[in-house]
Amino acid sequence: MKAYKDLSKEEREEELSRLKAQYQNYLDMHLSLNMARGKPGSDQLDLSRGMLDVINANSDLTASDGTDARNYGCLDGLPEAKKLMADMMDSQPEDMIIYGNSSLNIMYDQISRSYSFGVMGETPFCQQDKIKWLCPVPGYDRHFGITEFFGFEMINIPMDEHGPDMDMVEEYVKDPSVKGIWCVPKYSNPGGVVYSDEVIHRLAALEPAAKDFRIYWDNAYCVHHLYEEINIPDILEECKKAGHPDLVYKFGSTSKITFPGAGIAALATSPNNKKDILNQMKHQTIGHDKLNQLRHVRYFKDINGLKEHMKKHADIIRPKFEAVEEVLDRELTGLGVGSWTKPRGGYFISFTGNKNTAKAIVSKMKEAGVVMTGAGATYPYGKDPDDANIRIAPTLPPLDEIKLAAEVFATVVKMVSLEQLQ
Amino acid sequence: MKAYKDLSKEEREEELSRLKAQYQNYLDMHLSLNMARGKPGSDQLDLSRGMLDVINANSDLTASDGTDARNYGCLDGLPEAKKLMADMMDSQPEDMIIYGNSSLNIMYDQISRSYSFGVMGETPFCQQDKIKWLCPVPGYDRHFGITEFFGFEMINIPMDEHGPDMDMVEEYVKDPSVKGIWCVPKYSNPGGVVYSDEVIHRLAALEPAAKDFRIYWDNAYCVHHLYEEINIPDILEECKKAGHPDLVYKFGSTSKITFPGAGIAALATSPNNKKDILNQMKHQTIGHDKLNQLRHVRYFKDINGLKEHMKKHADIIRPKFEAVEEVLDRELTGLGVGSWTKPRGGYFISFTGNKNTAKAIVSKMKEAGVVMTGAGATYPYGKDPDDANIRIAPTLPPLDEIKLAAEVFATVVKMVSLEQLQ
Known part of the structure; x- marks a missing residue:
């Protein structure tokens, strides 16, 4: 041509x-x-119809720890749901919080909590002068929608086939008003980019000026391979190795695994972050839908089924x-x-x-x-x-x-x- | 004795x-x-086991408006779920927003949104000097937990067998820093008080100094009769009659009807409030669990079944x-x-x-x-x-x-x- x-x-x-x-x-x-x-x-969606049968009127609805999944309680999720989601998200069960049907909702709430109450004892964002956020582009419109809604100044970080421009990221995090970065590390939205090992290592090695800077690691497509299985280093593990265990929040969901309207979502993070989050979250809810957690676990049995x-x-x-x-x-x-x-x-x-x-x-x-x-x-x-x-x-x-x-x-x-x- | x-x-x-x-x-x-x-x-809990059978692998999962309940979307809930919850909460379907499994979560989010973004264009609570909240006592500890967490000054309002002391309430709302009141109007927690018609009329007739004052009407026990059915005037209707259609948010859930861990919750309010809320909520989620909405509707069929x-x-x-x-x-x-x-x-x-x-x-x-x-x-x-x-x-x-x-x-x-x- x-x-x-x-x-x-x-x-x-x-x-x-x-x-x-x-x-x-x-x-x-x-x-x-x-x-x-x-x-x-x-x-x-028809692929997951069987999930609607694994829990029925005659089922034992007791979780592995004896919790009646129908009743109140269990703020961070059932043990078996933590295990399944941890395996999916390359994490440990004890790092998990299982939520309702939307990982977007977790990310929004995470930012909302940081805005109103602050991250691990730091000054709430709403009382700080200006909040800036790093946005690898092109990226996910609903991510940008949240940070725009909260009035943060969004900074474009160009993406190439290895991930975001890390020279720029490393430079920008010297600014204490930069509090976070949106990342979709695998099969990014929309570029389909899989972050390279080097990019992930450099992200984990970041030394941001702001103590309340966090990497928002939206691994929405972690198991959504079109061809061979592609794996990337676990950012939480890398952050630990680099001496920054609290630097990252990891997000995932089964929205595009079972049902977008009726999946389960999860957050994985360090013990310090998890404690900080649960201390705030306990005021918001008594616990998320545990029957749906049980439904997912019993349908897939384990990560191999998924x-x-x-x-x-x-x-x-x-x-x-x-x-x-x-x-x-x-x-x-x-x-x-x-x-x-x-x-x-x-x-x-x-x-x-x-x-x-x-x-x-x-x-x-x-x-x-x-x-x-x-x-x-x-x-x-x-x-x-x-x-x-x-x-x-x-x-x-x-x-x-x-x-x-x-x-x-x-x-x-x-x-x-x-x-x-x- | x-x-x-x-x-x-x-x-x-x-x-x-x-x-x-x-x-x-x-x-x-x-x-x-x-x-x-x-x-x-x-x-x-065993009473609702049958609800786990009404949706199964062979079910038609299309809602009455053609929505595939499995997929994304439908921010304010399925039409049939709005109808059921409206009938339960003495409201109209068009006034409803259907949420996930927790009305506490709705109340928290409602206060969180008011804190970060303000109520219908008013200054966000977080940018106002001091926020005060009226707390009928004795009352529900988790209500007080939310307003304490946000740092509001809580003011005790004594309850008697007719409801909160309305003389005090009418006096306090002259203070523009008073932004809300917690109400459990029927079989109150813990007093079991059913608000009298006069108390409800006086609440609806309130003329608060603060434009962003709202009545938080947690009708948690609206259909939870131990004996005969007791009905009270609908606060939203009374507010309309009194010329204050935007004065109230009504909350309800099926937590103590079906499953505390896996029910559905709802908010009912005026068109202005609803529009304001959805404009904020659209950044937080694409929609709540619609399969569980369908499950509830198909199990109860209508308000009589419930x-x-x-x-x-x-x-x-x-x-x-x-x-x-x-x-x-x-x-x-x-x-x-x-x-x-x-x-x-x-x-x-x-x-x-x-x-x-x-x-x-x-x-x-x-x-x-x-x-x-x-x-x-x-x-x-x-x-x-x-x-x-x-x-x-x-x-x-x-x-x-x-x-x-x-x-x-x-x-x-x-x-x-x-x-x-x-």
Whole structure:
């Protein structure tokens, strides 16, 4: 393929008119497709239907420590749920707190507690002058949504294929008003990046000026492999080795393992942090849903059961990822209109177009009935300085719809990129 | 019975030595009984076992509006769950937000949001000089725990058989730093008081100086009748009539209807408040557990099913309340050692002994192996100015244990009261 910039004026005009006709065809189809959110499809949700049978009216609902899972109590979760989630999150059961159905809720609450009451005896964020937060970009819009809501100043940290730019991170944490960093260390949202060992070691070795600085380690896709199992060093262990056991909060959930609406979520951290958190959390709740904890444990039995389960997810969504990649490879390679990731896991493909094209592309997609994540959403404040990054979420629609949506996307990318050259 | 104060010195000594022998007998029994927390017994929990069968691997998990209850979304809850909880809480479905398993968590979050972000555009509590909170006493220790944790100044408002002292409440709300009042309007914790119509009307008619003042209406026992169904005016409706539709947040849950560990909780409030809350809550979570919402709705079918279910609870716990009352009536009447409530619903009996006896009674009970709620717990900061009130929670232990615990209690009350007279 010849790059668009190398086409003659006539060639460009011819190509553009061909693309416009193609786009008009799609308009005429009155499509209604959605590649906006990282939601599992209903065939994936069907994989976990069996979990609804492992607890029934005749079940023994006593946990391994004798707790009646139906009643009040057990603030940090049932022992067997701690074990399962610890195995999933590369942690020890005693490091765990098991929550309700949302790890986002844990992260929000963690920041909310830091804001109102402070981290391990430090001054509450709300009484400090200014709070800054490091945001590897492109990243997860709901992370940025929390730190924006609390009024923190968010600082963009560029990502490459190894993770966030650690030179920048190391420089910024010298500022005592920098209190945290968002990290999605495996199959990052949206870039699909797996942090390198070096990045993880450098994160664990950070010596932030602020004692209440914490790494928010959202390992949302820890077992969400599309191909082979990829493992990374455990950040909590690395922090311990580096002499900073309290530097990190790790988050995880079964939202994309069982049911997004009815999974369990967990936090893993050091004994000091855990004690600090429970001392605050005891005022908020008597305990989270323990029957759902029991349901998860009895369904998977152990981490091996959970890993086997994840292979079934991969079998369903891998073809969707590959379908998008096939279309993008076929239609866009060599044109100089952008690049795209080929993730080995997670829920997203990240497309980076030419500067100042993303908003136009997403807008044209919407006109054609294909909803994408809003352009800019992968950056703090919704502002992509290059207006170039678009997150593609291929899991929810059926395979044939994903293929069609990808074709529309390729057409729109070409059309917008070419129009920009005119 | 002759009042203790009217006994001669010899009679007192004789009675005391008899009581001490009785107490020694209890000590020798090495009891391990618990009347501390308002927890349902396992026979009550068994009543809801059927709820674990209404959703199984073969169920249609689509809600009435087409939502797949397994997936993400639906921030304010499924329509059918709103309907059920609205009927239970005397509200309209459109006023509802359905949460996870804990209404305490809603109340905490509501205060936390007011603290960090403010109520409907007002200055966040954390940026205001001082926050004060009205606390009808005796009251619920976990309520007071939240407002103490946030550093609010708590003001005791005495309760009588009609509810909180409204003259005091009306006077205090003239102070713009007074931002809220805790209310358990039906079968209050621990007094079992049902607020009178007049108290409710006066609460709804309040004209607080602070625009961000809210009534925290924790109707935890709205359908928890021990005898006939008792109904009270709906505070939200009364607030509307009085021209203050935004004055109240109503809270409720199924914790003591189905499972304390795995129920659903809800908030009901005005459209303005609801909008304000959802605008903040959307940063915290994508939605609560919708499968558990569906489970509740399909099990009860409607409010009538839920009310029938509550009669079964009453049949189990009414004999426990009556057993305690029988012992107290038989053993303590006329002695001048205290008074006790005979609630028509809820989870507690409130015992008010002579001044400066409660701590000693609870301590002697503990020595004898009977755990009670800590003396003072029913007051802010754990400080009962009279050291007189003790909360009795008769639901958890089996009936024979409750009877025995009540006998021990009567003995200890007499012994401590008499010793005080010496």
